[in-house]
Amino acid sequence: MTRIKEFPLPDLGEGLAEGEILKWLVGVGDTIELNQPIVEVETAKAAVEIPAKWAGQVSAIFHAEGETVEVGTPIIAIDTDPGAGPADQLAPSAESLAAVTVAPAEGMVEPGMTGGGRTPVLVGYGPRNGAAKRRARVTEPAAPAPPQQEKPAATVDRPLAKPPVRKLAKDLGVDLFTLTGTGPNGSITRDDVQQAVQRPAVPAAPSFGPGREQRIPVKGVRKLTAANMVASAFTAPHVTEFLTVDVTRSMRALDRLRELPDWRGVRVSPLLLVAKAVLVAIKRYPMVNSSWAGDDIVVKEYVNLGIAAATERGLIVPNIKDVGRLTLRELADAMSALVTTAKEGRTSPADMTGGTFTITNVGVFGVDTGTPILPPGEAAILAFGAVREMPWVHKGKIKPRPVTTLGLSFDHRIIDGELGSKFLRDIGVFLSDPEAALLAWG
Amino acid sequence: MAKGDVARARTTRGAKSAPAPEFVQLLTPEGERVDHPTYAVDFTDEEYRGLYRDLVVVRRLDAEATALQRQGELGLWASLLGQEAAQVGSGRALRVHDMVFPTYREHGVLYCRGIDPIMPLGLFRGVDQGGWDPNQFKFSMYTIVIGAQTLHATGYAMGVAKDGKVGSPDGEAVIAYFGDGATSQGDVNEAFVWSSVFNAPIVFFCQNNQYAISEPLERQTRVPLFQRAAGFGFPGVRVDGNDVLAVYAVTRDALDNARQGQGPTLIEAYTYRMGAHTTSDDPTRYRIASEVEAWQAKDPIKRVRAFLEKQKLADSAFFDAVDEEARAQAVHLRERVLAMPDPQPLSLFDHVYAEGSPLLDEQREQFGAYLASFEGSGH
Structure with missing residues (x-):
């Protein structure tokens, strides 16, 4: 029995491939007991604490907080007999697993991919350590093997790649014909495929196959978004109304806000005032903040404000819970934290459920407005367009003024045209003159 | 929508200050014994201590199984945390020849049946299909399909009646376990109908732990579950599922009625699942912390300990010994799980x-x- 034992991340929930290290509860050198919680890990299903499998002393931690780790990868090493003097192999022996060599003929695991210390695979499955233990088939004791001869790559009718790599390429929509292999005999490796996916950050240059079409598997956030959009568009009868408003006074108000000592360093954007306008208007028309529940309409006193955010993984709509409690300053902080977290891909599932009203800031893409689709379970969503200088009639004269267009979609089962119009109008009134609106309605 | 319809709209915030449910209780959360006009228990001091030991051991073994899952040694585990009293109370009310049809969470009942707690772990480790002989222990296999076992139990109970083993104080009875979510299953309702019209010697024991995975009870029923029995034509009773004494008294009574030929009873043990539905689930996504805290105050074990202390039925040496026994059983369980051979x-x-x-x-x-x-x- 080895004294230092490595604990591989287990499958915490029936068929999960990976987990994210949220928080280490122990550090290197700590003495730990059996079943003492050592780490919080979040999977696609749940955030859970993992209890120590052995008592002893932590001799190494292999993955930092925030890292996504494949199931089966060692995450911690525990010296199970720390009192017995210095251990022989205190060096993280993750490499010890990498020492398992696999006959190339086996074709299941590519060189360098057998160890625990490999780069985590973020999409699809990774080669399990167990794969290395596959037994070879009994071969026929036939004629002596012909001398090994490397086939010239030109004679192959399809690129050389092992089946798991082909599967990965297919999953990721990568055409193997477009790649140059860096593996043995010019074969394409897992890394080659992954680099091909990471390379084109600009969507202008996708790797089209010979048919000049590319198939992108629908999964993850895209799949969820699609399902939500279809469910919403075909259950809730949508109506969209538009309103263009002069936001000169809002822009001035923001400038003044930025100069306040309390607000130094706070990220202040027009979106903040739009959010505030929505909150004030919801207070006046609570039915807008509701959901359709078959026999009932559920009107909510609390507002969980969703902000649609474009992230690398696609559209996500995290929400800030019970925004009514927050001061404007707290709201600003919460909004910037929300967006930062979303961009980092660290939004927790709890933050993505329970939204009651959503704002989608299409203006950041430089467009004027759109007809947003309701997030399922919400009765209204506001699109906030770009703020731009436009010719505008101001006190009888045409002047350049900062102007924006608001687009409000609402569930016509709950909200009539009158209510929707009044609600949108009030948001417009607020943005035209936030101080007066706050004095009057705040 | 017409303006008048606004009256139908409801506000969710703070709407649920549901009154404490009416149920049979013999031991309050503070550990006070209270009397009930219909139900009573008359345990010896040793039996009271025995119930406490059962509760502690069952909880400790369950915690060990959860830890083993988190360590990759079990594929899945359905924890009973919070439901110990419902299981030990009903499990100890059974007679040796009574037959049990469990769900996949009845580890406490299984323990009371004298089955080695290692048995179900083979199933959750994926090395066997369950492992015990249902006829030997009068304890059927764990049933994963929600509510299916209530029909098996009904058929079995009808068989017991056809064998002429009911109608006397020594008759046989059958108990079927299920949860609040299962009450919405067709199987359970069919079982109610059949057992009612054939007067089967069966007790339907519903552990209402308030959630069917993430669905709250209000999505299962508009009336208290035990009242459903009236519609099927047999009695229903609600018991404080965290009160081991009341659960014992109510279950024993229902089993006696069944064995004497008086037909089925529905028991709704009103309890709470303190942990996740299974280890694959994250209850923080659908429950609020204050609700969990409120139920922590109703803990089934604390109240028995408070009772034993107040009545001077046990001292700290006893409690320490029980903890140590539970720990030793857990260690023994762990060692045997790790040594389970692959099939x-x-x-x-x-x-x-x-x-x-x-x-x-x-x-x-x-x-x-x-x-x-x-x-x-x-x-």
Whole structure:
């Protein structure tokens, strides 16, 4: 029995491939007991604490907080007999697993991919350590093997790649014909495929196959978004109304806000005032903040404000819970934290459920407005367009003024045209003159 | 929507200050004994201590199984945390010849049946299909399909009646366990109908732990669950599921009625699942912390301990000894789980038919040949 034992991340929930290290509860050198919680890990299903499998002393931690780790990868090493003097192999022996060599003929695991210390695979499955233990088939004791001869790559009718790599390429929509292999005999490796996916950050240059079409598997956030959009568009009868408003006074108000000592360093954007306008208007028309529940309409006193955010993984709509409690300053902080977290891909599932009203800031893409689709379970969503200088009639004269267009979609089962119009109008009134609106309605 | 319809709209915030449910209780959360006009228990001091020991051991073994899952040693675990009293109270009310039909969470009842707690762990580790002989322990296999066991139990109970084993104080009874979510299943309602019209000697024991995975009770029913029995024509009773004494008294009474030929009873044990539905679930996504805290105050074990202390039925040496016993059992359980052998691939074919089948024999042969085609297979 080895004294230092490595604990591989287990499958915490029936068929999960990976987990994210949220928080280490122990550090290197700590003495730990059996079943003492050592780490919080979040999977696609749940955030859970993992209890120590052995008592002893932590001799190494292999993955930092925030890292996504494949199931089966060692995450911690525990010296199970720390009192017995210095251990022989205190060096993280993750490499010890990498020492398992696999006959190339086996074709299941590519060189360098057998160890625990490999780069985590973020999409699809990774080669399990167990794969290395596959037994070879009994071969026929036939004629002596012909001398090994490397086939010239030109004679192959399809690129050389092992089946798991082909599967990965297919999953990721990568055409193997477009790649140059860096593996043995010019074969394409897992890394080659992954680099091909990471390379084109600009969507202008996708790797089209010979048919000049590319198939992108629908999964993850895209799949969820699609399902939500279809469910919403075909259950809730949508109506969209538009309103263009002069936001000169809002822009001035923001400038003044930025100069306040309390607000130094706070990220202040027009979106903040739009959010505030929505909150004030919801207070006046609570039915807008509701959901359709078959026999009932559920009107909510609390507002969980969703902000649609474009992230690398696609559209996500995290929400800030019970925004009514927050001061404007707290709201600003919460909004910037929300967006930062979303961009980092660290939004927790709890933050993505329970939204009651959503704002989608299409203006950041430089467009004027759109007809947003309701997030399922919400009765209204506001699109906030770009703020731009436009010719505008101001006190009888045409002047350049900062102007924006608001687009409000609402569930016509709950909200009539009158209510929707009044609600949108009030948001417009607020943005035209936030101080007066706050004095009057705040 | 017309303006008048606004009256139908409801506000969710703070709407649920549901009154404490009416139920049979003999031991309050503070550990005070209270009397009930219909139900009573008369335990000896040793029996009171025994119930406490059961509760503590059952909880400790359950915690160990949860830890083993988190450590990758079990594929899944359905924790009973919070439901110990419902299971120990009803499990101890059973007589040796009474038959039990469990769900997959009845680890406490299983313990009371005298089955080695290692038995279900083979199932959750994925090395066997369950492992005990239902006839030997009068405890059917764990049933994963929600509510299916209530029909098995009903059929079994009808059989007991046909065998003439009911109608006396020594008659046999059957108990079927299920949860609040299962009450919405067709199987459970069919079981109610059949057992009612055939006057089957059965107790339907519903552990209402308030959630069917993430669905709250309000999505299962508009009336208290125990009241449903009236519609099927047999009595229903609600008991404080965290009160081991009341659960024991109510279950014993219902079992006695069944064995004497008076037909079924529905017991709704009003309790709370303190942990996740299974280890694959994250209850923080659908429950609020204050609700969990409120139920922590109603803990089934704390109240028995408070009672034992107040009545001077046990001292700290006793409590320490129980904790130590539970710990030792947990360690023993862990060691045996880790030592469980992986099943032989060919054992897959062993228990499909009692007396084999030609087709199966052929498949076994083919699979054996396939296995033997590997180097070092030793076949």
